[in-house]
Amino acid sequence: MERLCGPWGAELERFAALLDTLLLTRSRNAKLAAIVRHLREVPDPDRGWALAALTGAVDFPAIKAGVVRTLMAQRVDPVLWTLSRDYVGDTAETASLLWPEPVDPAAPPPELREVVAQLTSATRGTAGPIMAGLLDRLDSDGRYALIKFATGALRIGVSARLAKLAFAECFGVSVDLVEEYWHGQAPPYADLFAWAADGGPAPSSERVPLFRPFMLAHPLEVASLDLADYAAEWKWDGIRVQLVHVAGHTRIYSRGGDDISAAFPEMAAALTCPAVIDGELLVRGDAQGGSAASFNALQQRLGRKAVSARMMAQSPAFVRAYDLLFDDGEDLRPLPWHARRARLEALMPRLDPARFDLSELIVADSWGALAQLRDGARDAAIEGIMLKQRDAAYVAGRRAGLWYKWKREAQRVDCVLMYAQRGSGKRWSFYSDFTFGCWTGDPDAGGELVPVGKAYFGFTDDELKMLDRHVRQHTVAKFGPVRETDKSLVFEVAFDSVHTSNRHKSGVAMRFPRIARIRTDKPAHEADRIDTLKAMIVD
Amino acid sequence: MIADFAWIRPEPGGLYIRPADVWIDPARAVPRALITHGHADHARSGHGVTMATGPTIAIMRERYGNIGEAQGFAYGERVPLGGGVHATFVPAGHVLGSAQILLEHAGERVVVTGDYKRAADPTCAPFVVTSCDVLITEATFGLPVFRHPPIADEIAKLLAARRAEPARAMLVGAYALGKAQRVIAELRAAGFTDPIWLHGAMERMCRLYEDHGVPLGPLRSVAGVPKATLEGAIVICPPAALADRWSRRLPDPVTAMASGWMRVRQRVRQRGVDLPLVISDHADWDELTATIGEIAPRETWITHGREEALLRWCELHQRKARALALVGYEDEGE
Numbered sequence: 001m002e003r004l005c006g007p008w009g010a011e012l013e014r015f016a017a018l019l020d021t022l023l024l025t026r027s028r029n030a031k032l033a034a035i036v037r038h039l040r041e042v043p044d045p046d047r048g049w050a051l052a053a054l055t056g057a058v059d060f061p062a063i064k065a066g067v068v069r070t071l072m073a074q075r076v077d078p079v080l081w082t083l084s085r086d087y088v089g090d091t092a093e094t095a096s097l098l099w100p101e102p103v104d105p106a107a108p109p110p111e112l113r114e115v116v117a118q119l120t121s122a123t124r125g126t127a128g129p130i131m132a133g134l135l136d137r138l139d140s141d142g143r144y145a146l147i148k149f150a151t152g153a154l155r156i157g158v159s160a161r162l163a164k165l166a167f168a169e170c171f172g173v174s175v176d177l178v179e180e181y182w183h184g185q186a187p188p189y190a191d192l193f194a195w196a197a198d199g200g201p202a203p204s205s206e207r208v209p210l211f212r213p214f215m216l217a218h219p220l221e222v223a224s225l226d227l228a229d230y231a232a233e234w235k236w237d238g239i240r241v242q243l244v245h246v247a248g249h250t251r252i253y254s255r256g257g258d259d260i261s262a263a264f265p266e267m268a269a270a271l272t273c274p275a276v277i278d279g280e281l282l283v284r285g286d287a288q289g290g291s292a293a294s295f296n297a298l299q300q301r302l303g304r305k306a307v308s309a310r311m312m313a314q315s316p317a318f319v320r321a322y323d324l325l326f327d328d329g330e331d332l333r334p335l336p337w338h339a340r341r342a343r344l345e346a347l348m349p350r351l352d353p354a355r356f357d358l359s360e361l362i363v364a365d366s367w368g369a370l371a372q373l374r375d376g377a378r379d380a381a382i383e384g385i386m387l388k389q390r391d392a393a394y395v396a397g398r399r400a401g402l403w404y405k406w407k408r409e410a411q412r413v414d415c416v417l418m419y420a421q422r423g424s425g426k427r428w429s430f431y432s433d434f435t436f437g438c439w440t441g442d443p444d445a446g447g448e449l450v451p452v453g454k455a456y457f458g459f460t461d462d463e464l465k466m467l468d469r470h471v472r473q474h475t476v477a478k479f480g481p482v483r484e485t486d487k488s489l490v491f492e493v494a495f496d497s498v499h500t501s502n503r504h505k506s507g508v509a510m511r512f513p514r515i516a517r518i519r520t521d522k523p524a525h526e527a528d529r530i531d532t533l534k535a536m537i538v539d
Numbered sequence: 540m541i542a543d544f545a546w547i548r549p550e551p552g553g554l555y556i557r558p559a560d561v562w563i564d565p566a567r568a569v570p571r572a573l574i575t576h577g578h579a580d581h582a583r584s585g586h587g588v589t590m591a592t593g594p595t596i597a598i599m600r601e602r603y604g605n606i607g608e609a610q611g612f613a614y615g616e617r618v619p620l621g622g623g624v625h626a627t628f629v630p631a632g633h634v635l636g637s638a639q640i641l642l643e644h645a646g647e648r649v650v651v652t653g654d655y656k657r658a659a660d661p662t663c664a665p666f667v668v669t670s671c672d673v674l675i676t677e678a679t680f681g682l683p684v685f686r687h688p689p690i691a692d693e694i695a696k697l698l699a700a701r702r703a704e705p706a707r708a709m710l711v712g713a714y715a716l717g718k719a720q721r722v723i724a725e726l727r728a729a730g731f732t733d734p735i736w737l738h739g740a741m742e743r744m745c746r747l748y749e750d751h752g753v754p755l756g757p758l759r760s761v762a763g764v765p766k767a768t769l770e771g772a773i774v775i776c777p778p779a780a781l782a783d784r785w786s787r788r789l790p791d792p793v794t795a796m797a798s799g800w801m802r803v804r805q806r807v808r809q810r811g812v813d814l815p816l817v818i819s820d821h822a823d824w825d826e827l828t829a830t831i832g833e834i835a836p837r838e839t840w841i842t843h844g845r846e847e848a849l850l851r852w853c854e855l856h857q858r859k860a861r862a863l864a865l866v867g868y869e870d871e872g873e
Binding site (some may be wrong): 023024025026076080083084087088089094096097098409428472521 | 682683684686774782783784786787802803804805808811812813814845847848851852855
């Protein structure tokens, strides 16, 4: 449901209504539609600033959360402030609700561009009076939006990717190009809007380490391709990355185009020649004598803003290169795979062998032989096999017939449904997120169920209705949105791999668990034990 | 020496008037009870004698069937309770039949507000300011973040949302006694004349309001009605039915919730509603504090809600106040 707002045109209220729509809407499509409408209807540069806020690109160094707290301390009794803040749970919202209503309601609310101009000019000394002056011209929703915008902490459940998708949809341009041009631009993205909305020239990208959208693979369902047309490589269970080096700067981008250079500084430092390399980021594990460790080891380093020397020494990163997009400024993407591979092989001697190796090609003359190789691979970091058409150019996104991933057969285990939570979006009224467990020992001799994973897909709509009915009829306790069931229903859960985990009580964590079958035929006490799952661990 | 106002005593289960042996809104069954209004947490069944306004008695009978001996009084009627205590029911503006209770004993006047609001409400008599020595006030929305906007603005939001989504039903969660009828009456006041559709739990209370002279316009039951009929319809249901399987019978409903808590986004998100409507039958912070200021009692006692903040306000304004630890009263509509 789109939050409605009055006929304010480009003023801050319009942005406030957008924030509330995004905050309160569960459906991704409705969020997307709201952003599209905003970008279409709001003029420059306000829409560019809205986009910057949504993608986390707004930064006013002088405006910190402390500015707002100080302003409130001057206006509200500290006890009343604390009681209110504790109840509301969010400083920005508490302040927006407690701020006195405008003295002069006729004063027009500021437009976003005016807000930006004032906040940009703020210093530590003037930040307070400037914020107060703006707050005095807004209603409570506007005040909330202003504080969120100024302090740069939106937390409204919108990813940068969703905002870019909305931008692409709004102007009918390719999201891959949006991703590609995005990185060289700064708010309010005047060149980007001129290009997308008004058919202007493409934003310039020279001398900037830009992200190029990845080429992606389809899952291979049936082994029916002509193997002579495809090159085979291992599919590694790491992080797909793109390393870009231009004019002395290196950036590492993840699948979504996020800059993860800070989490892997040793890799960023290792690339010193102008190139754009596509490969798998892995960390060396001790167990395999220095070969790639499992995803579990890699995860320790993900999401860190800074990484300690100890961590770098313990889990040193390297990149297994499998494609070359640019070589010394030359765009290789239109070339066929075999030509790019030859250029990549030629580049390898110039790269630090401690940080880079080449993804090995697998030779197999039949599907049978390939399947044997795939299923026989003992390396924990191997997920399956990649098949790449030899003559294919490097094209963004997932195109039929070019790249395929052929994963190892999923492993399966029988678990018992323990808890269920209502879903989101269309599934709002259905219990559709399921937590399931395995037995710690013989259930007839005191064994108990411990949760081992959570899944919310793998079933049909009809099965979902059946599961929803089961949950409602077998509830033994409710904790907020969660229901505990009587633990009578067995799921056959499929998953890609299982690892040790300190974060879960059971000590194990599954990758990609999904509900393969609902085993109404199987009594709960015959479900698997935790030891069965532990025997499948590949760390 | 006998302490001031010792004849009225806050007990964990309610207010007790000792000389008359009468309780106000007791949480358990007692021989004689004065009831401020018909919400279930204030009006419980099983008392020996129930004394309340006529409409409140009717509401209790509707909810509980037989409530034993009941004495209905008009607003303003001065009722001797025995032991030298007199009670007068004074309009509280909360819901149909809701009353403050003025108690007089030995030259002292105590007003128990029950739940109240100062904003206009076409479905009940407006709050009457009554001077007293002790004001015993509620504090449900006793935090300065709660300021209820004019109800006309919220009704306009609902109607605008309906225009924007003509193929969807507007499902409004509203407490079955009071809130539902107020929303309906305000929709009528805004010029909405289409039938308004009701969840089964709403029907009898709406009829009772109409029997008491509150016109609600055309009302229909959703039971057994085909989905397509309800496109663009406004449907009123109890808050608990919003996320219930019951709502699947409606065409892709926009869920709205009418409650004072909808002022706070986190509560809106918890509830998972699409359209928050800040509509409350309780006094907001400004009304609570203005009422204390206007009546200027010698003492303010605070019964239930967020009493710490209101106590703090009294302290800052040098008004003598205390919080009573009464149990059993619930938050509005939740």
